[in-house]
Amino acid sequence: KAGVTQTPRYLIKTRGQQVTLSCSPISGHRSVSWYQQTPGQGLQFLFEYFSETQRNKGNFPGRFSGRQFSNSRSEMNVSTLELGDSALYLCASSSIGRTKNTEAFFGQGTRLTVV
């Protein structure tokens, strides 16, 4: 069973540009969540998608957005990039439902550097 796949692995962008990151969840998983990891801040929750609907959102500005497709693949977009957006962006998928306790499986992440 293939794991969570994130593309690209590394990305360098300049301030003001926009970027789109992609995540393919584990087959059969319908929940996809995105996290930002920066040194000293741990993993900060961005948003969660389930069946193409955003059902949970973290405390990030509107420049951060996402979507999920019918095949559960998800994309995350950051517009008007700032230096502080440099981070490791992690995607996690799970089959979590209302009563099912399952863990989230993470991809290897996309390392975004804004210069």
Place this chain on the structure above:
Amino acid sequence: DQQVKQNSPSLSVQEGRISILNCDYTNSMFDYFLWYKKYPAEGPTFLISISSIKDKNEDGRFTVFLNKSAKHLSLHIVPSQPGDSAVYFCAARLNTGTASKLTFGTGTRLQVML
């Protein structure tokens, strides 16, 4: 506000001894707790979890303890091995019925010395 806290940024332990990693939380609505291990340049890997209705869960060398009254959980690794050297994150799940999200601590870097 940091609802999940790992107050020790780093921990060094001798090979073969016990490693104890601690985590505190503030939200009593968390219903599920997880520990993840992360190597550099890789995504976090799930280790072990515990439901809020239990106080202990064991899996091989890894045991997680939950003290709900103190809002504290800990991960015990016995015996510690050099391959355990990594950053460990505790996470808590807030299940609102139709949605869930994980809140992570800032991580503890464990170094197991030979």
